[in-house]
Amino acid sequence: MKVVIIGGGAGGISTASNIRKLDEEIEITVFTRDRYVSYSPCAIPYVISNTIPSFEDIVMRSPEDYAKKNIEINLETEVTAVDKDKKEITYVKDNVEKKMKYDKLVLATGGSPFVPPMKGVDLEGVFKIRTLDDGKEVKEYAKNCKSALVTGAGLIGIEIAYAFKEMGLEVTLCEMLPQIVPRSLDPDMSRIIEGYLESEGIRLMLGQPITELKGEDEKVKTAVFDDGTEVDAEMIILSTGVRAELTLANMIGCETGRWGIIVSEQMETSVEDVYAVGDCVESFSAILKANTISQLGTTAVRQAKTLAKTITGRKSKFNPVLNSMVTKVGRLEFGAVGLTTIFAQQNNIKSVTEKVEALTRARYYPNAKPMNVKVICDADGKIIGCQIIAEERVAERIDTMTLAITEGLTCYDLSNMEFAYAPPVSMVTDPLVLAVEEVSKKFH
Numbered sequence: 137m138k139v140v141i142i143g144g145g146a147g148g149i150s151t152a153s154n155i156r157k158l159d160e161e162i163e164i165t166v167f168t169r170d171r172y173v174s175y176s177p178c179a180i181p182y183v184i185s186n187t188i189p190s191f192e193d194i195v196m197r198s199p200e201d202y203a204k205k206n207i208e209i210n211l212e213t214e215v216t217a218v219d220k221d222k223k224e225i226t227y228v229k230d231n232v233e234k235k236m237k238y239d240k241l242v243l244a245t246g247g248s249p250f251v252p253p254m255k256g257v258d259l260e261g262v263f264k265i266r267t268l269d270d271g272k273e274v275k276e277y278a279k280n281c282k283s284a285l286v287t288g289a290g291l292i293g294i295e296i297a298y299a300f301k302e303m304g305l306e307v308t309l310c311e312m313l314p315q316i317v318p319r320s321l322d323p324d325m326s327r328i329i330e331g332y333l334e335s336e337g338i339r340l341m342l343g344q345p346i347t348e349l350k351g352e353d354e355k356v357k358t359a360v361f362d363d364g365t366e367v368d369a370e371m372i373i374l375s376t377g378v379r380a381e382l383t384l385a386n387m388i389g390c391e392t393g394r395w396g397i398i399v400s401e402q403m404e405t406s407v408e409d410v411y412a413v414g415d416c417v418e419s420f421s422a423i424l425k426a427n428t429i430s431q432l433g434t435t436a437v438r439q440a441k442t443l444a445k446t447i448t449g450r451k452s453k454f455n456p457v458l459n460s461m462v463t464k465v466g467r468l469e470f471g472a473v474g475l476t477t478i479f480a481q482q483n484n485i486k487s488v489t490e491k492v493e494a495l496t497r498a499r500y501y502p503n504a505k506p507m508n509v510k511v512i513c514d515a516d517g518k519i520i521g522c523q524i525i526a527e528e529r530v531a532e533r534i535d536t537m538t539l540a541i542t543e544g545l546t547c548y549d550l551s552n553m554e555f556a557y558a559p560p561v562s563m564v565t566d567p568l569v570l571a572v573e574e575v576s577k578k579f580h
C-alpha cells in the first residue's frame with residue numbers, strides 16, 4: 137500500500153510516524169511546501185524572545201532521520217492537483233512537474249493566517265507568522281526596529297507581543313473585541329492578564345478594529361483605527377486568526393463545513409481513500425455536540441494517531457474536543473478548557489459560575505503566588521468550563537478539569553475528589569476544590 141501525505145506539519149508528519157510505528161511495509165511519502173519538517177511552530181515566539189537560543193533548536197528531525205524509517209520527505213514541493221479517479225497527485229519540485237500514484241491520500245494541509253481585507257497589508261514591514269521561515273524573517277526585521285504593533289490578541293498575538301517586548305521594542309497589542317483571548321477567557325479573567333501585560337510595558341488597544349495601514353516609501357508606518365486614532369509602528373504582525381487551507385480539498389470535492397473539511401471519527405473525508413487531519417478539519421465539540429474548530433498542535437497529533445490506526449486497519453476513534461489550552465507569557469501562565477460564559481450564553485446554555493483567588497503553595501510557604509480559578513457549570517451543576525491564571529502549575533489543573541468535563545463530573549463530584557498536597561506545591565485544599573465548592577453553593 138502507498139500512502140501519500142500532503143503536509144509536513146504536526147498533522148502530516150505525526151501521521152507518517154504513527155503509521156510507521158504500526159506497519160513497516162506501507163510506503164509513505166510526505167510533501168510539504170516548507171523548507172523544514174518536524175518543527176514546533178508553537179516555539180516560534182520563544183525563539184523571537186531569545187528564551188530558546190536559535191530556530192535550529194526547534195527542529196526536531198531532518199528528512200534524513202525520516203529516510204532511516206523509510207519515510208520519504210519532499211521539502212519545498214507544492215502539490216498542485218489531485219485526480220481522485222486516477223488516484224494520482226501532481227506536484228512541482230524545483231520547477232519540474234511530476235505525478236505520483238497513491239492508494240490512500242492524507243490531507244494535512246493546515247491553515248493560513250487570515251489577512252483582514254484592508255489597505256496596506258502588502259506594505260513592507262507587515263508580517264504573518266505561521267512557519268519557521270516566517271519566524272526567522274520577523275526576528276531579523278525586528279532587530280532593526282524600535283516599535284511593533286501586533287493586531288489580534290489571541291494566544292499567538294500575545295506571545296509575539298511579549299517576545300517583542302523581551303527584544304526591547306516598544307509594543308502595542310490591539311484587538312477589535314473589548315478583551316484579550318476572547319475565545320478562551322471571560323472578560324473578568326482577561327483583565328488580570330491585561331493588567332499584567334500593561335505592567336510589563338505593553339500598550340493595549342482593545343475594542344477597536346484597525347481599518348487601514350498607511351506607509352511611507354512602501355514601508356508600513358501607521359495603523360489607523362476605526363475611531364480615527366493613529367498609532368505609529370515600524371512593523372506590524374497580523375495575528376488575526378487562521379483559516380483552513382482547503383484548495384486541494386475543494387479540488388477533490390471533499391465535503392466542507394463552516395471552518396474546514398468534514399471528517400468522520402476515523403478521520404475519513406467524504407471522498408473514498410482520502411483522509412484529513414489537523415488545522416484543515418473540523419472537530420466535534422464535546423459540550424456543544426456540534427462541529428467546531430480546534431486548531432491546536434495537540435489536536436493535530438491526536439488526530440494523526442487516530443488516522444494511523446484507521447489506515448493500518450485497526451479500530452480507531454477520535455474523541456470530541458474540549459480545546460484545552462495553556463500558555464506562559466513572562467511570569468504568567470494561563471489556561472482554559474471548555475466553554476466561557478459568553479460562549480455558553482451564545483449557545484443558549486444557562487451557566488452558573490464562580491471565581492476564587494487561591495494560592496499556588498501553602499500560605500506560609502515562600503513564594504506562594506495568587507492562583508485565579510473560574511469554574512463554569514451548566515444548570516445541573518455539570519462542569520462545562522474552567523479558566524486558570526497563576527505564575528505556576530496551571531497546565532496540570534487545566535488537564536484535571538479536562539478530565540472532569542470529559543467524564544461529565546459535576547462541581548459536587550469534584551469537590552469530593554482527592555488531591556495530592558505538600559506545602560511547596562499546593563494548598564491543603566486545592567484551588568480547584570475551593571472553586572468548585574464555591575460554585576456548588578449556588579445550587580443550594
Ligand SMILES: Cc1cc2nc3c(=O)[nH]c(=O)nc-3n(C[C@H](O)[C@H](O)[C@H](O)COP(=O)(O)OP(=O)(O)OC[C@H]3O[C@@H](n4cnc5c(N)ncnc54)[C@H](O)[C@@H]3O)c2cc1C
Pocket residue numbers: 142143144145146147148167168169170176177178179180181213214215216244245246247265266267292381384413414415416431432433434435436462463
Ligand atoms: C506561533 C504559533 C504558536 C502556536 N502555539 C501553539 C501552542 O502553544 N499549543 C498548540 O497546541 N498549538 C499551537 N499552535 C498551533 C499549532 O502549531 C497548529 O495547530 C499545528 O501546527 C497544526 O498542524 P497542521 O499539520 O494541521 O498544519 P501546519 O503545521 O500548518 O502544516 C501544514 C502543512 O501543509 C503543507 N501544505 C499545505 N498545502 C500544501 C500543498 N498544496 N502542497 C504541499 N504542501 C502543502 C504546508 O507546507 C505545511 O507543511 C501555534 C501555532 C503558531 C503559528
